[in-house]
Amino acid sequence: MALYDLTIHESLDLMRRGEATSVELTQAVLDRIVQVENSVQAYLTLAPEWALEQAREADARRARGDGEGAPLLGVPLAIKDVLCVEGLPCTCGSRILEEFVPPPSASATAVERLRAAGAVILGKTNTDEFAMGSSTENSAYFTTHNPWDLERVPGGSSGGSAAAVASGMALGALGTDTGGSIRQPASFCGVVGLKPSYGRVSRYGLVAFASSLDQIGPLARDVRDAALLLGVIAGHDPRDSTCMPLAVPDYASVLAGAPDAQNELSGMRIGVPREYFIPAQGVQPQVAEAVRAAIEVMRELGAQVREVSLPHADYGLPVYYLIAPAEASANLARYDGVRYGLRVAERGDGVWETFRQTRGAGFGSEVKRRIMLGTYALSAGYYDAYYVKAQQVRTLIKGDFDAAFQDVDVIACPVAPTTAFKIGEKTDDPLRMYLSDVFTFGCNLAGICGISVPCGFDGAGLPIGLQIMGPAFGEEAVLRAAHAYEQATEWHTRKPDIPVTSEAEEDAAKDLT
């Protein structure tokens, strides 16, 4: 197997045994990027020279016997371009931050923890503008292509990270999930994506979209890698007052210690929400079949499967599309062209006209749509009817999950109603686009955790994701269930067949990097 196709834990085993160096591994990934990035377009910024420099440092550190306490030593990873990384631009997929290079002190805690663990940062991946979208089509720069079918979207908003991991252009990646933005692209690209519980991972250095919903999490090639990455980035951070001061379990060893899938699932109670399997939800039949088959596999592995009810599931979408835009409209008020970012002004314009012109030109249509929606929901006369009402129904949605987790340990359901859709298919109809996250909003609104794990392919050869959700700070149960299922199946081992670009195109790509 090519070095770029290894899982993180496989690559660490090779490096520990001295059978590969981080420089070899990183170079293999950079070579792979030259081969397929022209087709996939996962990266907004690549830092190949810096990556090799980090790899050399990692190799030197290992040679010194200084690898203890560096659980990701020499592993090349990608970072979604809404997280600040010292020295690299942070565009958030937006024109308004096209030239923005964050100050060193803004570097994200999650990224700093990866670096302290020895990881090699390759670059920044494409995203819908300010993480608002389900396809990367809202990126102001370009749309990322799904590695399984280049005419289709990779999902979003962490579509660049998912596509990079699926296509061998990073061994793992960080994404962010506000309403499904890690899990849905993981599902569309056939990789594992974990949204941790709200408060599990520090949001310091993450450019805010919806502060009560945003959470940073890993995308990886298997559950063990996701657990390994989560263990590194999780934990209290005094720079984020919403990051819970709770001890971090050793997630990776929870899985490594499990002797077999049977024991991991033995006695585990898995809830299947009745409301998520109603035909009216627009679930593609092959998706429903694959998810039902996956639940059956878990039952055969010893889990107790029972039906649960989430009576307010239908309200997740409208609640999300009032609360998230309301928070976004406040968070994005800072882009005024004064201290950083784009400024658009004619000679003689006053400060208010500069604000209007800068924001009108700097934000794309989806971001403006959501700022408008959020501003309306928060405006005088509508605040109670929309914003407060949405927050009250949010309480009911959270209550549904609390009640379900009295009876079950985890909940299993689809990640998305369909597999990856065609580029351009939904761009004219925002409401239809929003429906592609209908099964993932609840997890964010309730602050709980959820994972997407590959569970099959549809007739067109596109990956399907199984979602397993657990209660707040219940990542161990979610990881254990996902790991047991994954190890009993082979979906996660399949790789997309991506056309490799010709030599001439390779040279052009090299010039770009």
Place this chain on the structure above:
Amino acid sequence: MRLTLAQVEHIAELAKLALSDDEKARYQEQLSAILEYAERLQAVDTSAIPPTATVLPLRNVMRADESRDSMSREDVLANAPQAEADCFRVQAVLD
């Protein structure tokens, strides 16, 4: 809930967004459709339900009141669209 063009213009002004006529027309349609969809929330009885602003049990997170370094002036101004004499240069605030 159908928004009028005047309402769309009012929201855009609150949000300080310059919009073209095309954008105003499009947002009038799209926002109306989304708000219509959101109307279904009115069917839920929430009379005795408190709102959830955050899912965490944390309230008033405090830290020790200790001095520490702030960002350097150079870092603060590094991304300024216009800077002059160690300050951000802005458009006229007063006529």
